[in-house]
C-alpha cells in the first residue's frame with residue numbers, strides 16, 4: 151500500500167456499484183469506495199440506517215457486490231460486532247479459513263447520537279472492525295435536522311436561523327477524540343478530496359489488529375446548500391480552514407497530523423479564515439450579516455483554540 | 467428406540483437452560499444481565515471459563531446490542547442464543563420484528579417478568595406478550611424439566627429451513643428460574659445428535675456468494691415479505707409437532723401443541739400458560755374429588771397459536787375460562803380474544819367464555835385461588851373480565 155497508485159487501485163474490484171440513489175454530488179459513496187479500496191481482502195459491510203443505507207439497498211436492487219447487512223439506526227457497531235463474533239467463532243472452529251475484514255458505515259446521527267453507546271461498547275470489547283462515520287454534520291435522511299456533529303451557527307430544520315436566532319447554538323461534539331480515548335489501536339479523521347490519505351488510513355485501520363474508527367467528513371450538497379459539483383472543493387476548504395483537520399491517533403495517545411494539515415501547521419500553506427467556509431454554503435449564509443458578526447468571531451476563536459489544542463496533542 | 471437412562475439432578479430453571487446450551491454448544495452467545503435471567507448467562511460464563519464450550523461469548527453493553535449482535539451473527543452463519551426478561555425485552559423491542567423478518571433462527575430464553583412501571587422484578591407475562599406481533603415463535607415451559615427440554619427442542623423448530631424464525635423459550639421468573647426441581651437431563655451426545663449441525667441459508671460469511679440482507683422495501687414488497695413470514699409461522703406448527711415426536715423418541719417425554727389435563731369429560735375448562743398449568747392441575751384434582759367436571763389446558767406455544775388444537779379441546783364444553791397473566795389495559799387480557807377466536811372454529815358451539823387476569827407482578831396464586839375461579843364460574847358469580855384477588 152505504500153506505493154498507492156491509481157493504476158493499482160483500478161485493479162481492486164468494484165465493491166459498491168454505480169446506480170445507487172444518493173443525491174448527485176453526495177460524498178458518501180465516494181468515501182465508501184475509498185475506504186473499501188483500503189483492503190484487498192474479502193470484506194463484509196454493515197450499515198446503520200441513514201442516507202447511505204436507504205440509497206444503496208432499495209429492494210429488489212442492491213448496490214453491494216460484497217456481503218452487506220443492515221438492521222437498524224442506533225446499532226451499526228453492534229451489527230458489525232455480531233458478524234465479527236460469528237467470524238471469530240467459526241474461524242476458531244476451523245469452519246472458515248479466510249482472512250475477512252469488517253466495516254460499518256454510519257452517519258453522524260447514527261454515530262454521535264443514537265449509536266454512541268453501541269459504538270463505545272464495540273470499541274471497548276475489541277472487535278476487529280472498522281467503523282466509518284459518514285459525517286455530513288446532520289440527520290440528512292430525515293430532512294436535515296441538527297445532530298451533535300452539526301457545526302455551531304448552521305441552520306438546520308431543527309436549529310433554524312430566524313429573526314432572533316442564528317442557527318445551531320452549540321459546537322459540535324469531538325467524536326474522533328472520544329473514540330480515541332477508548333484506547334483503540336487506530337482512529338483518524340479523513341476527507342474525500344484527500345483520497346490517497348483516506349485510502350492509506352483505511353488500510354491502516356483494516357490492518358491495525360483491533361477496533362478502528364475513521365471519521366470522514368462527507369459534504370452534502372442537499373443539506374449544506376451548495377452545488378453538487380462542488381463537493382470535493384468544499385471538502386478541501388474544510389481542511390484549509392482547519393474546520394476539519396486531518397490527523398490520526400494510534401493507541402489512543404499518539405497524534406499525527408496528516409500531510410495537508412501538517413503543511414498548514416508548518417506555515418507552508420496559509421490557514422484560510424472561517425468566513426470562506428461560511429460563504430461557501432447556504433446553511434451558514436445568514437451569518438454573513440453584520441448582526442451576526444460577533445457570532446462569526448466567536449466561531450473563529452473556538453476554531454483556533456481547537457486547532458491549537460490539536461497541535462499540542464500532535465506535539466507541534 | 468429406547469430412551470437413554472440418566473440419573474436425575476436437582477437444578478433450577480436458569481441452570482437447566484444453561485445446561486441445555488452447554489450441551490448444544492452454540493457458536494455465539496450475547497449476554498446482558500437482567501433478573502431473573504442473570505443466572506443463565508452467569509452459568510454459561512462458567513462453562514466458557516472452563517473451556518467446556520466453543521461459543522464466542524459476547525458481553526454486550528445493552529440488550530439492544532445483544533439482540534442486534536444475535537441477528538447479524540446468525541445471518542453471518544452462527545448458531546446464536548441469548549436471554550432476557552422484562553425491561554431487557556422492552557429495550558430490544560426495535561430489533562424483535564427485524565429478527566423475524568430477517569428469518570434468523572435465534573433462540574432467546576425469556577425469564578418472564580413484569581414490565582415497569584411500577585418497577586417490579588417478579589413474574590408475569592408482560593414481557594413476552596409485548597413480543598406477540600413481532601414474528602417470533604414463543605414456547606412456554608411449565609416446569610424446570612420443560613425449560614430444559616424446550617431449550618433443546620427450540621433450535622430444531624427454528625432452524626427448519628421452511629420455518630427459519632427466531633424463537634422465545636419462556637420460563638416463569640423465579641417460579642421456574644430460581645426454584646430447584648428434580649430433572650432428568652439427556653446425555654450430551656444425544657442432545658448434539660438431536661439438534662444437529664446448524665445449516666444457515668445464505669450466510670453473510672460466504673464471501674464467494676455475496677448477498678445483501680435486510681434491504682429497504684417499498685409498499686410493493688413490504689406486505690408480500692411479511693406474508694412470507696406468515697407462511698413460515700404456519701409451517702412452524704406442523705414442524706413443531708414433528709420435532710415433539712422425535713424428541714419423545716430420545717427422551718420418552720411427550721409434548722403437544724396443546725397440553726390437556728382432564729379435559730375429555732369436563733364441562734368447564736381453563737386455558738393457562740406456563741407454570742400455572744401445574745398449579746391448576748392441582749385445583750382440578752381437588753375439584754374432581756368434589757365431583758366437579760373440570761379440566762385445564764395449556765397451549766404449548768403462544769406463537770404460532772395452535773388454533774385448531776385449541777378449538778378441539780373446547781369442543782362441546784359449557785364454559786371456558788381464559789387465564790391471563792398480563793393486562794391489555796382498556797380491553798380483555800391478551801389471550802382472551804385469541805381463545806374466543808379459536809372457539810369460533812367450532813361453528814355454532816360457542817361456550818360461555820370468562821376472562822381472569824391473575825398473578826401480575828408476582829402476586830401469589832395458590833391452588834385455592836384457582837379452585838375459587840372454577841367455583842365462581844359454576845355459581846354464576848364470574849363476570850366477563852375478572853381480576854383475581856386484587857385489592858381495590
Ligand SMILES: Cc1ncc(C[n+]2csc(CCOP(=O)(O)OP(=O)(O)O)c2C)c(N)n1
Nearest residue numbers: 199200201223257258259260288289290291
Ligand atoms: C430509532 C430510530 N429513530 C429515528 C429514526 C429515523 N431516522 C432514520 S435515518 C435518520 C437520520 C440519519 O442521520 P445520520 O445518521 O446523520 O445519517 P445521514 O442520513 O445524514 O447520512 C433518522 C433520524 C430511525 N430510523 N430509528
Ligand code: SF4
Nearest residue numbers: 173176201290370372
Ligand atoms: S441528502 Fe446529503 S447525504 Fe443524503 S444522499 Fe443527499 S447529498 Fe448525500
